[in-house]
Amino acid sequence: MSFLTAKNISKRFGGLTALDQVSLDVEEGEIRGLIGPNGAGKSTMFKVISGAYFPSAGSILFQGEDVTRQPWHKRAEEGIIRTFQETTLFEEFTAWENVLVGCHMQAHTGLFRAIFGRDKAREREAERKVQEVMEFMGVADRKDEMASDLPLGFQRALGMAIALASGPRVLLLDEPFAGMNPEETNTMMDLVRKVRDSGITVILVEHDMKAIMGLCDRISVLNFGQLLAEGAPEEIRNNKDVIEAYLGAA
Numbered sequence: 001m002s003f004l005t006a007k008n009i010s011k012r013f014g015g016l017t018a019l020d021q022v023s024l025d026v027e028e029g030e031i032r033g034l035i036g037p038n039g040a041g042k043s044t045m046f047k048v049i050s051g052a053y054f055p056s057a058g059s060i061l062f063q064g065e066d067v068t069r070q071p072w073h074k075r076a077e078e079g080i081i082r083t084f085q086e087t088t089l090f091e092e093f094t095a096w097e098n099v100l101v102g103c104h105m106q107a108h109t110g111l112f113r114a115i116f117g118r119d120k121a122r123e124r125e126a127e128r129k130v131q132e133v134m135e136f137m138g139v140a141d142r143k144d145e146m147a148s149d150l151p152l153g154f155q156r157a158l159g160m161a162i163a164l165a166s167g168p169r170v171l172l173l174d175e176p177f178a179g180m181n182p183e184e185t186n187t188m189m190d191l192v193r194k195v196r197d198s199g200i201t202v203i204l205v206e207h208d209m210k211a212i213m214g215l216c217d218r219i220s221v222l223n224f225g226q227l228l229a230e231g232a233p234e235e236i237r238n239n240k241d242v243i244e245a246y247l248g249a250a
């Protein structure tokens, strides 16, 4: 039994087929890359796995359970958590407050109580968790700074800290390397490995080939909504179809 399985997933938007019978088997503890040209269907696949979209056909199994029709918040409770392409931080909140709010939103305690701390025991537990994930992601030293004042690398690490606060089993990372300089890329690569080493399975949509080839155990390649190839980085790097459809241009 695979940890996470997408079976023959199709997704249609009107007359457009964004995904056409795509299957993925992700093992527990792996870093899986999902790559392909713009419009290939990567984000759509992420949304189908996380529950933001229901597929037109096919199924999603998580630890053997069919979660295809489960809404995203149910899947989040079970541990399937997604980060977003753009940083979705509350810019006028401090780094600490951002993670605290993320923590409470997952715990369904609401924004007001999150900020004003009505339930003291829960608040202390949340604060302990926030400190722990911020230290883990290397952003604790900057916890009192406004999120908008942090450099890009820290903002992305903060976004991941927010995701970690909800205790994911699978973390879906949507282009965490976009716009980063080489130093930020290296730091983020270390962070993604650290997250995986802590026992979290990672699925990564990314155009940065250095990051993809350096991090992933296996890579799935989408092209025009179909699975074009799948394999270890070395196999994908040397796959003629992949080079022609994507790597040549990238």
Ligand SMILES: Nc1ncnc2c1ncn2[C@@H]1O[C@H](COP(=O)(O)OP(=O)(O)OP(=O)(O)O)[C@@H](O)[C@H]1O
Pocket (backbone or CB within 6 Å): 013, 016, 017, 018, 036, 037, 038, 039, 040, 041, 042, 043, 044, 045
């Ligand atoms: N909500 C939607 N309504 C209609 N068409 C959509 C919708 N979402 C995606 N599409 C279309 O589905 C196809 C796949 O889009 P998707 O965003 O999944 O590609 P992608 O591989 O993530 O691309 P990129 O690398 O540019 O992010 C595209 O043709 C896109 O225009």
